[in-house]
Amino acid sequence: MAVRRTGSGEDRLIERHFRPIAKDPAALGLMDDAAMLAAPADADLVLTADAIIAGIHFFPGDPADMVAKKALRVNLSDLAAKGATPLGALLTIALPKGTGDRWLEKFAHGLGTDCAQFRCPLLGGDTVATKGPVAISITALGEVPQGRMVHRSGAKAGDAVMVTGTIGDAALGLLARRNPRRAAFRHLDRKARAHLDRRYLLPQPRLALASAIREHATAAIDVSDGLVGDLAKLAAASGLGARITTAGVPLSLPAARAVEAEPGLMRTILTGGDDYEILLTVPEARRAAFEAAAAAAGVPVAALGRMQAGGGVEILGEGGKPLKLARLSFSHF
Numbered sequence: 001m002a003v004r005r006t007g008s009g010e011d012r013l014i015e016r017h018f019r020p021i022a023k024d025p026a027a028l029g030l031m032d033d034a035a036m037l038a039a040p041a042d043a044d045l046v047l048t049a050d051a052i053i054a055g056i057h058f059f060p061g062d063p064a065d066m067v068a069k070k071a072l073r074v075n076l077s078d079l080a081a082k083g084a085t086p087l088g089a090l091l092t093i094a095l096p097k098g099t100g101d102r103w104l105e106k107f108a109h110g111l112g113t114d115c116a117q118f119r120c121p122l123l124g125g126d127t128v129a130t131k132g133p134v135a136i137s138i139t140a141l142g143e144v145p146q147g148r149m150v151h152r153s154g155a156k157a158g159d160a161v162m163v164t165g166t167i168g169d170a171a172l173g174l175l176a177r178r179n180p181r182r183a184a185f186r187h188l189d190r191k192a193r194a195h196l197d198r199r200y201l202l203p204q205p206r207l208a209l210a211s212a213i214r215e216h217a218t219a220a221i222d223v224s225d226g227l228v229g230d231l232a233k234l235a236a237a238s239g240l241g242a243r244i245t246t247a248g249v250p251l252s253l254p255a256a257r258a259v260e261a262e263p264g265l266m267r268t269i270l271t272g273g274d275d276y277e278i279l280l281t282v283p284e285a286r287r288a289a290f291e292a293a294a295a296a297a298g299v300p301v302a303a304l305g306r307m308q309a310g311g312g313v314e315i316l317g318e319g320g321k322p323l324k325l326a327r328l329s330f331s332h333f
């Protein structure tokens, strides 16, 4: 007789929604107390966790598949910044009573698609009820060759400060969602608005660049709380300062248009967060090789400044005038 589950609501939910997407052998079909991975030889494990909460990190009405993807991708972005390759993920989800199967189905479908796309199998997790909003915490495991994780602390004075992709889109997308009538956004066409919106909804983890970062970067950090604040963290960890120019900060066309209409939005771009791009430092002698590797990986990169002795982050705005910011990044507390 095949006795499988005792049929509690939680068991049914796991069986119906999560078991079908947890196909990796290490997940043991979600039929055991824990998953089991063979420890990779000659590698270090890289571990990270990130939680997203409805009403804080996403809008309660956002499509459930996008929410699931965002929850996974913010973790994959951390792995990429450390030069790591994903091994798997654990999902803890707190659901308000009465969360429908439709929502969960969509959530699981989005998660399953991304787990496959980024080769980061779902290995297990926990499912609980909450009297609060939906809360999702993902723990991701990755690996790097022994001793090769890229730290925040390795930058050297003179290293180029570089960043992937474009900065500020997500922060502007969030602002536009909250205040669509703001003049800077009214001038954008539908396509431009959709671009900003999507960049908030769905980060693009730069896993394709992980090996190039491992190869060429002296330090790296995932840009999640705001470019300037995250650069300040990297600089402090490295015992250095940094100087960047606003002209060097890569902007998408829609972001550039918004700043043209309202120059003050540059501050939002520099400090807004939710970029999930990677900020890294590269010695001048390695820069060309890094740029070639990034081009081969299909990831745009730009140089925006340099590491220097001292502390803090100097920002040079239009005409080389220093820019002072009231706050460097987003903080929950």
Ligand code: ADP
Binding pocket: 014, 018, 022, 030, 031, 032, 033, 034, 035, 091, 092, 093, 122, 123, 124, 125, 126, 127
């Ligand atoms: P336990 O009571 O031992 O914590 P559970 O009944 O919570 O076990 O979980 C049973 C199995 O289902 C475990 O393998 C666990 O990792 C998995 N699991 C539970 N919730 C989730 C989830 N949200 N996503 C993925 N796997 C889950």
Ligand code: MG
Binding pocket: 125, 126, 127
């Ligand atoms: Mg449990």
